Amino acid sequence: MSFSVSLQHRYAGFTLDASFDVPAQGVTVLFGPSGSGKSTILACIAGLLSAQAGRIALGGEVLFDRARNIDVAAEARRAAVVFQDARLFPHMTVRNNLLYGFRRSEGDAHDFATVTDMLGVAHLLDRRPATLSGGERQRVALGRALLARPHLLLMDEPLAALDAPRKQEILPFLERVRDTARVPIVYVTHALDEVDRLADTLVLLEQGKVLAAGSLHELSARTDLPLLSDRRDAGVVLSCTVDSSDAGQTRLQFDGGMLIVPPWSGVRPRVRIRARDVAIATEQPVGLSIRNVLPARVTAIAPHDDHECFVNLQLGGTFLLARVSRSAVVELGLAPGRDVWALIKSVALS
Numbered sequence: 001m002s003f004s005v006s007l008q009h010r011y012a013g014f015t016l017d018a019s020f021d022v023p024a025q026g027v028t029v030l031f032g033p034s035g036s037g038k039s040t041i042l043a044c045i046a047g048l049l050s051a052q053a054g055r056i057a058l059g060g061e062v063l064f065d066r067a068r069n070i071d072v073a074a075e076a077r078r079a080a081v082v083f084q085d086a087r088l089f090p091h092m093t094v095r096n097n098l099l100y101g102f103r104r105s106e107g108d109a110h111d112f113a114t115v116t117d118m119l120g121v122a123h124l125l126d127r128r129p130a131t132l133s134g135g136e137r138q139r140v141a142l143g144r145a146l147l148a149r150p151h152l153l154l155m156d157e158p159l160a161a162l163d164a165p166r167k168q169e170i171l172p173f174l175e176r177v178r179d180t181a182r183v184p185i186v187y188v189t190h191a192l193d194e195v196d197r198l199a200d201t202l203v204l205l206e207q208g209k210v211l212a213a214g215s216l217h218e219l220s221a222r223t224d225l226p227l228l229s230d231r232r233d234a235g236v237v238l239s240c241t242v243d244s245s246d247a248g249q250t251r252l253q254f255d256g257g258m259l260i261v262p263p264w265s266g267v268r269p270r271v272r273i274r275a276r277d278v279a280i281a282t283e284q285p286v287g288l289s290i291r292n293v294l295p296a297r298v299t300a301i302a303p304h305d306d307h308e309c310f311v312n313l314q315l316g317g318t319f320l321l322a323r324v325s326r327s328a329v330v331e332l333g334l335a336p337g338r339d340v341w342a343l344i345k346s347v348a349l350s
């Protein structure tokens with residue numbers, strides 16, 4: 001099932017002309033600099049703004065089609081929105097805030113307990129919003145949204161108002177929602193750490209236009225997207241499964257090989273392998289302290305700056321990015337099609 005969005009809208013000084021087609025599952029992150037049109041797109045999806053032209057369809061359901069005069073009312077779209085500020089009702093307890101949307105849905109007590117447990121708000125039910133921390137308020141806002149049993153969950157920079165420790169506190173809850181709630185999520189942010197942690201699919205926006213849309217893994221391996229490749233820690237994000245674990249190390253399986261990492265107890269680990277942490281050897285090295293040495297094939301080479309190149313590598317269905325000096329590319333005779341060994345010096349786990 002796909003989620004298909006095509007929108008054209010003009011404000012004085014700003015033109016939105018954005019189209020993307022993404023899977024209607026998991027988290028789709030709209031990422032781009034301030035003013036690139038992220039919130040405008042979200043408002044159109046929510047039904048809070050009618051674009052001057054375009055079409056929005058979730059699976060077979062058309063929510064908006066300007067040409068056919070279809071514009072499903074916001075409530076009927078069943079799209080719950082979580083904003084930067086929690087927007088809870090101040091005079092109501094947490095319980096009543098949570099029950100607000102729930103009453104109107106076909107939910108039952110089991111869902112209420114599941115959601116309050118999942119978001120760690122069960123002990124806050126009798127409190128009022130003013131007595132909660134910013135992170136707790138956002139968890140309640142998320143709970144209220146989930147209990148409305150939305151067909152789409154929309155989040156507009158839900159962590160932007162929180163300080164770094166509160167943000168770290170709430171990210172695992174968002175991961176849990178992504179991994180357990182069967183509702184497609186569209187998530188707006190301009191924070192790359194949130195992209196790394198949460199995105200399954202990424203839509204990159206700049207000045208009202210879509211630069212690229214695709215899986216986070218695929219886009220993180222692209223060298224022609226400065227929004228991603230110019231970051232200091234540019235590199236690919238891989239979703240893995242745990243193969244085995246013992247006291248000393250964990251083995252992570254990915255499509256194309258195995259990674260050895262320090263002991264890890266999570267369920268669906270994601271790793272970021274930074275391009276500067278990947279070296280290339282043309283023969284299998286021996287006597288190395290690096291544990292992750294994997295056979296790979298060079299697929300492309302692109303200049304990064306005056307001194308360095310990005311080398312695209314493929315291992316099975318997985319792409320890696322290595323940053324190596326221009327002189328090394330020449331000396332090693334690296335070229336597309338060449339079989340090499342990728343030496344992964346360090347792996348960042350989230």
Ligand SMILES: Nc1ncnc2c1ncn2[C@@H]1O[C@H](COP(=O)(O)OP(=O)(O)OP(=O)(O)O)[C@@H](O)[C@H]1O
Nearest residue numbers: 011012014032033034035036037038039040041190
């Ligand atoms: N109601 C409006 N009237 C006129 N211009 C608007 C209106 N709403 C948004 N804009 C303009 O449209 C552009 C896109 O705004 P939008 O809020 O969608 O961007 P954004 O990517 O979400 O930005 P940010 O990350 O800063 O929230 C901006 O230039 C903004 O000033």
